[in-house]
Amino acid sequence: MLTLERVGAAYGLSRVLSEISLSVGRGELVTLLGRNGAGKSTLLRTIAGLHPAAAGRVIFAGADITGLVPYERARRGIGYVPQGRGIFPHLTVRENLRLGLAARFGRGEGRNARLPDHVFDLFPVLARLSERKGGLLSGGEQQQLAIARALATKPALLLLDEPTEGLQPSIVQDIQAALKRIRRELNVAMLLVEQYLDFAWSVADRFYVIQRGSMATEGNTRERAADTVAHLLSV
Numbered sequence: 001m002l003t004l005e006r007v008g009a010a011y012g013l014s015r016v017l018s019e020i021s022l023s024v025g026r027g028e029l030v031t032l033l034g035r036n037g038a039g040k041s042t043l044l045r046t047i048a049g050l051h052p053a054a055a056g057r058v059i060f061a062g063a064d065i066t067g068l069v070p071y072e073r074a075r076r077g078i079g080y081v082p083q084g085r086g087i088f089p090h091l092t093v094r095e096n097l098r099l100g101l102a103a104r105f106g107r108g109e110g111r112n113a114r115l116p117d118h119v120f121d122l123f124p125v126l127a128r129l130s131e132r133k134g135g136l137l138s139g140g141e142q143q144q145l146a147i148a149r150a151l152a153t154k155p156a157l158l159l160l161d162e163p164t165e166g167l168q169p170s171i172v173q174d175i176q177a178a179l180k181r182i183r184r185e186l187n188v189a190m191l192l193v194e195q196y197l198d199f200a201w202s203v204a205d206r207f208y209v210i211q212r213g214s215m216a217t218e219g220n221t222r223e224r225a226a227d228t229v230a231h232l233l234s235v
């Protein structure tokens with residue numbers, strides 16, 4: 001479904017990713033690991049179209065999307081949940097969710113498009129808090145809102161950048177359960193950037209580890225123990 005072919009990325013003259021090749025199959029859950037500053041967020045942004053690829057190709061559903069702008073990628077089925085969640089604090093939960101629709105359908109159509117029922121089914125708390133301002137939600141609620149907003153576009157692939165960052169363990173479990181349901185019930189493939197190895201191993205089929213912008217190793221989480229990659233993550 002998603003294939004990266006030797007993708008590179010840079011900020012100005014400073015190259016941060018080189019020769020990154022990876023794939024995510026239909027309905028597959030793949031985790032992307034690496035130390036702080038390794039280039040994980042840059043890679044997700046490059047896939048979402050928010051950062052230009054300096055080299056290589058991004059293939060999605062059989063088409064080369066390397067040159068497409070973000071909303072065109074959203075329309076083709078790529079949902080993105082940024083690191084730090086990207087909630088609009090002064091907009092209500094409902095308004096934040098509607099922006100998700102606008103990302104896919106454009107402003108006009110987005111106004112009339114309906115939020116999929118499964119969004120509230122997966123995250124009932126959002127129905128209860130729908131008129132509350134995003135900035136007043138707890139960290140866990142904001143993360144649920146960020147995932148729900150991306151799901152509103154009915155993606156085939158969800159890019160998740162550290163969804164458990166800064167959350168207490170019980171909330172992390174809720175997020176874990178939600179990701180498993182999203183995958184099982186909606187058949188959405190995911191590329192999940194994570195800090196916590198245990199979490200990554202508990203949900204992912206395969207893993208990639210990037211180190212200083214290059215691919216260090218990859219494998220299957222059923223065949224490799226998590227501790228065989230721990231040295232690539234700890235400082």
Ligand SMILES: Nc1ncnc2c1ncn2[C@@H]1O[C@H](COP(=O)(O)OP(=O)(O)OP(=O)(O)O)[C@@H](O)[C@H]1O
Nearest residue numbers: 011014016034035036037038039040041042043083
């Ligand atoms: N807007 C920017 N301008 C210049 N350099 C940047 C910018 N954003 C990130 N970088 C640099 O690019 C490198 C990769 O950053 P990136 O945010 O992709 O890492 P990361 O793996 O997501 O890290 P973390 O685990 O801390 O989120 C880092 O050296 C970072 O300082």
Ligand SMILES: [Mg+2]
Nearest residue numbers: 040041042083
């Ligand atoms: Mg990051």
